[in-house]
Amino acid sequence: MAQPRKSTQANRRRGGPRPGVPGPDDQARGHHRTRQAHLVEVAEDYVETIADLLEVQGEARAVDLARRFGVSHVTVTKTVSRLQEAGLVTSRPYRAIFLTPAGRRLAAKCRHRHRVVVELLRKLGVREGTARLDAEGIEHHISSETLAAFERFAGRPAAPENTAR
Amino acid sequence: MAQPRKSTQANRRRGGPRPGVPGPDDQARGHHRTRQAHLVEVAEDYVETIADLLEVQGEARAVDLARRFGVSHVTVTKTVSRLQEAGLVTSRPYRAIFLTPAGRRLAAKCRHRHRVVVELLRKLGVREGTARLDAEGIEHHISSETLAAFERFAGRPAAPENTAR
DNA sequence: TATATAATTTAGCCTGTGCTACACTCGGAC
DNA sequence: GTCCGAGTGTAGCACAGGCTAAATTATATA
Ligand SMILES: [Mn+2]
Ligand SMILES: [Mn+2]
Ligand SMILES: [Mn+2]
Ligand SMILES: [Mn+2]
Numbered sequence: 246m247a248q249p250r251k252s253t254q255a256n257r258r259r260g261g262p263r264p265g266v267p268g269p270d271d272q273a274r275g276h277h278r279t280r281q282a283h284l285v286e287v288a289e290d291y292v293e294t295i296a297d298l299l300e301v302q303g304e305a306r307a308v309d310l311a312r313r314f315g316v317s318h319v320t321v322t323k324t325v326s327r328l329q330e331a332g333l334v335t336s337r338p339y340r341a342i343f344l345t346p347a348g349r350r351l352a353a354k355c356r357h358r359h360r361v362v363v364e365l366l367r368k369l370g371v372r373e374g375t376a377r378l379d380a381e382g383i384e385h386h387i388s389s390e391t392l393a394a395f396e397r398f399a400g401r402p403a404a405p406e407n408t409a410r
Numbered sequence: 411m412a413q414p415r416k417s418t419q420a421n422r423r424r425g426g427p428r429p430g431v432p433g434p435d436d437q438a439r440g441h442h443r444t445r446q447a448h449l450v451e452v453a454e455d456y457v458e459t460i461a462d463l464l465e466v467q468g469e470a471r472a473v474d475l476a477r478r479f480g481v482s483h484v485t486v487t488k489t490v491s492r493l494q495e496a497g498l499v500t501s502r503p504y505r506a507i508f509l510t511p512a513g514r515r516l517a518a519k520c521r522h523r524h525r526v527v528v529e530l531l532r533k534l535g536v537r538e539g540t541a542r543l544d545a546e547g548i549e550h551h552i553s554s555e556t557l558a559a560f561e562r563f564a565g566r567p568a569a570p571e572n573t574a575r
Numbered sequence: 576t577a578t579a580t581a582a583t584t585t586a587g588c589c590t591g592t593g594c595t596a597c598a599c600t601c602g603g604a605c
Numbered sequence: 606g607t608c609c610g611a612g613t614g615t616a617g618c619a620c621a622g623g624c625t626a627a628a629t630t631a632t633a634t635a
Pocket of ligand 4: 382385386448547550551
């Protein structure tokens with residue numbers, strides 16, 4: 246508690262990259278990656294859900310997305326226009342929302358990764374419902390190396406989820 | 411492709427809770443939980459890192475946190491005052507930052523969970539560096555049920571990380 | 576003791592992502 | 606052909622969490 250201040254500007258320098266011990270910069274790298282992930286996270290969930298809706302009902306409407314994400318349609322509209330800027334979706338006033346080729350590619354990647362994460366959790370004994378809830382957040386922080394490890398342990402995504410999903 | 415519009419307002423209702431098939435509301439629940447997690451995520455990482463610094467050098471300064479998170483010191487200051495509002499840390503002008511009892515409890519919980527996640531990834535064959543990077547994001551989306559499953563598979567957090575950490 | 580410099584504060588600014596309230600369109604029912 | 610309601614659009618707000626620039630304080634050391 247009443248310790249002397251041992252860390253004024255002089256002796257609190259960098260923290261060299263000794264092997265084994267993390268070090269401030271490694272930590273910064275990790276957090277930076279997490280922040281990056283959160284920026285693309287919304288895009289990933291949107292294209293994934295839009296792909297879903299396209300398969301199930303032939304088109305994706307803003308109101309469907311709002312319902313699935315549990316947000317207002319206004320939030321969806323604004324996000325969709327950002328995604329359009331980014332070249333992932335197409336949308337015209339009062340019309341449905343569709344995916345660009347880039348959007349389809351991203352959706353395919355995300356749906357695969359999502360399925361793998363759920364599979365892994367199930368394999369570890371997590372119940373179906375919990376696995377689905379947790380996977381929704383976890384999926385966006387899985388590097389390709391970790392994804393490979395998950396696949397190795399859980400096996401290929403079993404069946405394509407339920408049926409065609 | 412050129413499918414007829416099969417989903418006008420009439421036939422696109424709710425999507426009943428058939429067992430097995432997710433359904434819009436379950437999805438909404440998952441996304442809602444993820445958004446919640448992102449709100450507490452910053453708090454978790456801050457108290458965790460502050461606890462680290464307190465152990466290592468007896469106090470936590472804004473500049474240390476800025477370095478570890480890879481953000482500007484201004485961002486740290488603003489965040490810290492939010493955490494103070496939330497009763498997790500104490501801080502006075504030009505002084506170091508400390509944890510409240512609530513902050514210490516949260517930090518302990520997060521450090522444990524963080525370690526378990528890293529352990530699990532290591533156990534699955536993910537390399538040390540990658541495991542650390544991915545864990546930084548994954549940790550915030552682990553329910554208590556999933557945490558238990560991780561512990562079951564990876565074993566108790568081995569040794570307390572490196573040494574005292 | 577004086578001073579240089581590191582650390583902190585403060586004052587703006589931005590973007591992303593959420594909301595409510597209200598206006599508008601479009602399509603199916605009548 | 607009209608009209609009503611579900612779906613969209615738009616305006617305006619809030620908050621989290623980033624930033625730079627400039628002013629201020631504390632402290633190490635000369
Ligand atoms: Mn997700
Ligand atoms: Mn997903
Ligand atoms: Mn983290
Ligand atoms: Mn996350």
